[in-house]
Amino acid sequence: MTFTGISEQEVDRAYDSLKNDALDGGYRLNPDAEFVKNLIRGLLKNEQRYGYRACPCRLASGKMEVDLDIVCPCDYRDSDIEEYGACYCALYVSEAITDGTRKVAPVPERRPPRSQRGTMKERAVQTVAVGGGTTFGSLPFPVWRCKVCGYLCARDQPPGICPVCKAKKDRFERFL
């Protein structure tokens, strides 16, 4: 799997940066470096053609607002690592995988099918309606939740980058 226009140096650089970010945030990359680099080639290719790093193992629409949940790291990563030991692509894996006590197996698709998806805006509104109870109306600050890792913070606006998992601001939702 090689793509024109993506050099091996770029792939190596992205690999080092992803690996460091993963470790900083308490995550682990798949120990199979060649497999990971193939996925990184896919991520860089998607960044080139769509403008954002859509999941290489899912079909992106090319519309950022529809694909926000599958911008890597995706909204489903933590649940899949928890349940299956790996994210959908097996880019990120659990400790049991890295220490060899569990093997990577296919991860079923957790993302809702196309017909049930709706846009991120609609989903955000639904989440707020469920999460925002009336008893919290008097909080001095809104509470924002990172949809990638669950990090919560109380401030006027979500942070530009999640301090835990490095997801960008647009991956935050109003929680309370």
Place this chain on the structure above:
Amino acid sequence: MEHVDGKDKGNIVLYALSTCGWCAKTKDLLREMGIAFDYTFVDLLDGSEQDDAISTVEKFNPSGSFPTLVINNKKTIVGFREQEIREALGP
């Protein structure tokens, strides 16, 4: 559709993405087994061609995920399930 020559096991079609690691592994497995099959990288298709391919995938695999392997328009194997693929297409 790209065609790969090999042993005739019927109409074997692999719907894949050019960027997906498990799709690549599935394609390598079919090659290694020496099976004749057709494959398409749905992310590289344009417009209505892509829409048609997505609808076909969804018909066999409602989640619309990749890789989707369709055997004789009947059996579907979703994901890189090596053992299942070997059993379905083995000698």
